[in-house]
Amino acid sequence: MTSGLLVIGYGNTLRSDDGVGARVAESIEDLGVPGMRGFACPQLTPELADPVSRAAAVVFVDASAEGPRAPVRMRRLEPAESSRLLTHAAEPSTVLALARDAFGRAPEAWWLTVPAEDLGFGDRLSPVGRRGLKRAVETLKAFHRGRSAE
Amino acid sequence: MAKRIVIDPVTRIEGHAKISVYLDDDGNVTDAEFHVVEFRGFEKFCEGRPYSEMPGITPRICGICPVSHLLASAKAGDAIMAVAIPPAADKLRRLMNLGQIVQSHALSFFHLSAPDFLLGWDSPPAKRNIFGLIAANADLARAGIRLRQFGQEIIETLGGRKIHPAWAVPGGVRSGLTEEGRARIRHWLPEAFATTATAFDLFRRTMASCPEEIESFGNFPSLFMGLVSSDGSWEHHGGRLRFTDSSGGLVADQVDPAHYRDYIGESAQEASYLKSPYFKALGLRAGMYRVGPLARLNVCERMNAPRADLELQAFKQMGRGAVTSSFLYHYARLIEILAALEHIERDLDDPDLFSADLRADAGVNNLRGVGASEAPRGTLFHDYTVDRTGLLQKVNLIVATGQNNLAMNRTVAQIARHYVRGETIPEPMLNRIEHGIRCFDPCLSCSTHAAGRMALRLQLIGPDGSVRREVVRD
Numbered sequence: 323m324t325s326g327l328l329v330i331g332y333g334n335t336l337r338s339d340d341g342v343g344a345r346v347a348e349s350i351e352d353l354g355v356p357g358m359r360g361f362a363c364p365q366l367t368p369e370l371a372d373p374v375s376r377a378a379a380v381v382f383v384d385a386s387a388e389g390p391r392a393p394v395r396m397r398r399l400e401p402a403e404s405s406r407l408l409t410h411a412a413e414p415s416t417v418l419a420l421a422r423d424a425f426g427r428a429p430e431a432w433w434l435t436v437p438a439e440d441l442g443f444g445d446r447l448s449p450v451g452r453r454g455l456k457r458a459v460e461t462l463k464a465f466h467r468g469r470s471a472e
Numbered sequence: 473m474a475k476r477i478v479i480d481p482v483t484r485i486e487g488h489a490k491i492s493v494y495l496d497d498d499g500n501v502t503d504a505e506f507h508v509v510e511f512r513g514f515e516k517f518c519e520g521r522p523y524s525e526m527p528g529i530t531p532r533i534c535g536i537c538p539v540s541h542l543l544a545s546a547k548a549g550d551a552i553m554a555v556a557i558p559p560a561a562d563k564l565r566r567l568m569n570l571g572q573i574v575q576s577h578a579l580s581f582f583h584l585s586a587p588d589f590l591l592g593w594d595s596p597p598a599k600r601n602i603f604g605l606i607a608a609n610a611d612l613a614r615a616g617i618r619l620r621q622f623g624q625e626i627i628e629t630l631g632g633r634k635i636h637p638a639w640a641v642p643g644g645v646r647s648g649l650t651e652e653g654r655a656r657i658r659h660w661l662p663e664a665f666a667t668t669a670t671a672f673d674l675f676r677r678t679m680a681s682c683p684e685e686i687e688s689f690g691n692f693p694s695l696f697m698g699l700v701s702s703d704g705s706w707e708h709h710g711g712r713l714r715f716t717d718s719s720g721g722l723v724a725d726q727v728d729p730a731h732y733r734d735y736i737g738e739s740a741q742e743a744s745y746l747k748s749p750y751f752k753a754l755g756l757r758a759g760m761y762r763v764g765p766l767a768r769l770n771v772c773e774r775m776n777a778p779r780a781d782l783e784l785q786a787f788k789q790m791g792r793g794a795v796t797s798s799f800l801y802h803y804a805r806l807i808e809i810l811a812a813l814e815h816i817e818r819d820l821d822d823p824d825l826f827s828a829d830l831r832a833d834a835g836v837n838n839l840r841g842v843g844a845s846e847a848p849r850g851t852l853f854h855d856y857t858v859d860r861t862g863l864l865q866k867v868n869l870i871v872a873t874g875q876n877n878l879a880m881n882r883t884v885a886q887i888a889r890h891y892v893r894g895e896t897i898p899e900p901m902l903n904r905i906e907h908g909i910r911c912f913d914p915c916l917s918c919s920t921h922a923a924g925r926m927a928l929r930l931q932l933i934g935p936d937g938s939v940r941r942e943v944v945r946d
Contacts, residue, residue, distance in 0.1 A: 334532060334535070335532055336514075336517075336529065336532035336533070363535065364532070364534070364535025364538070365535040365536075367535070367536075367579070367620070368579065368583055368602065368616075368617050368620065369575075369617050369618075369620045369621040369624060371617060372617065372618070372621060419603065420602065420603075420606075420617075423603060423606045423607075423610070424606050424610065424613055424614045424617060425614070443514065443517040444517075445529070445532075
């Protein structure tokens, strides 16, 4: 997938703002910024551990469960300590742990959450989701510029 | 005084659900139910949209089996247009479905069920997962992940890397296979075959060491349903429906999937959002049927894949007529992976895959269209009714997990009767009940069309409705 910054956005794009993470990743991929790739998926699955292990750094992007007033927030992620792959899907920290344990390396990783207002059936973002999408993409671009300048 | 145990939610399956186990005064299990507590509403959401949009919408129901919805939806569109799609389009759709079967079965076997096989039913739950599997056998765990990657590679090679490619469309597909894509898929095949062989070795050992589980995990007579070709061979995308009974006898054969409503009734349960389809002629109680790998192998006579056919012969010897143990869904899953790999290997040589003739065009010629395809978990129906302009008036989706609902209830009851004694809920018992559900690899996002995740709660409830005991697992 990439050896640079990998942005994995996940969520259900048929559940309105739940899909904002996936839309952020698609936007990043469409930008075509060198050294930064976007990958959108409905949910995190085990095979992501392979490309994650090969990325220089990873940002997971998801809709925030903290309500529409929550800010776009970026937090450092560590691999899960005692992880359980409960379902067909996994948490970001679980994917990191899988990358470490199955493929030998967990890169630096962050979790970017974007505020969500409407999680009902629908294939459009709410005004809150649209603002969050724009803000998240800008945040990621700035983050990538900062890392590239280091 | 009767009591009830509830497991809520069930782990390592997709969606959100709980299990209730009913006990009598003496602590004996009298019945059990598998509930789905997510709300369905997707079919209503689609009404008023053009049918041609459905292949772009329905894959979003589920992140695990989007290809199944994509293909069934495109086939429903074919029926509305009343077209025969170009042969190349049919072959390419089949190739993608084989990739879907491989990736989905690999996830089910290696990540969700193999921890029980390799680490043991009674091992600590904190270790009985993919990480425990890595600790015990990193090569196997990694190979399982890569086998799933291989299936995904086929899907992405054909459909692109977009999150929900509307690659299959009413009338055909948007693009064919490239030489580069074929080479990429072919490159993976030796590793995929080797991983599958390793999985067979593991599961043969499991079968040898688990006679009690084979006997008690959903082992009962039922009907089986799946698509077969005109000569009774294994089908996964075309063909017609076949129903067989537990003696292996034909109940209905070569049924046009468009006529499914003549054969399948749908019952709603008060305690669950999951519909319970049944074979109409026998009614709800006697008409229970199973779908998915176990059923497909029971209803077919051959798989037209030499190595898989050898395994199929061995599989069929495990039953008298039909193989009735739901525990052997796992074995059937491996046989289907092997058959899929053999079909992929052979199909890659077909020059039609590179044809430019990929799509038939027509307007609305039928006001109703049914598309049926074999999803990894079983037969999937998309039934659309449209107006003259092609806007959807009604949508009905019958998914595999729903069709297995009655059998999952019975499986839970059988396992609980075998292992539950009194009001204590030891972890290994809990895990065995959960595993009974995992045999079916249910996908509750699909069956209720809801976004959701599955996690586990077990409740013991007395006849007065009070919770006597509860175990919760996040």
